[in-house]
Amino acid sequence: PHAVNRVMSSFSFDYSDQGPPSTSNEELRSPTINPDDSCGSGWICEHRWRQIYNMVRFANVVAMTPLTNWWDNQSNQIAFCRGNKGFVAFNNDGHDLNEWLQTCLPAGVYCDVISGNIKDGRCLGKSVQVYDDGRANIVINKSEEDGLLAIHVEARLLTAAAAA
Secondary structure: OOOOOOOOOOEOOOOOOOOOOEOOOOOEOOOEEOOOOOEEOOEOOHHHOHHHHHHHHHHHHHOOOOEEEEEEOOOOEEEEEEOOOEEEEEEOOOOOEEEEEEOOOOOEEEEOOOOOOEEOOEEOOOEEEEOOOOEEEEEEOOOOOOOEEEEEHHHEOOOHHHHO
């Protein structure tokens, strides 16, 4: 909560002194945008990755809120609230995280903004049911690509059916 966030985009390279993608005339090559919104032509464009742009949104939603309700398994699993606006959990262990944790969020169904976006009112990733006491069963399997889960008040779904 006390850092300056920076998002960088870059290019792939094979040698540490290699320059950015360029034409045979040594002019910079513009990135192309692929159908999945990633970049081509040798550019990486991390700022276009769902996980990155959704966490920028998460940071904006939880701005100026305290870090509360810290939980850890005394190893490599942690979770915490950002006030009553957001919740994040990380699993960097060799086993699944499956815990009932305090999210500090109002009751409802939320879309995990790491595993998917909300499109046409539906969550395209994992959804999380938060109960009246603010607790939810948080599951991050060791085999998941990202190893984290993030929900916030602006990722609350309007209906439980949208969680499919």
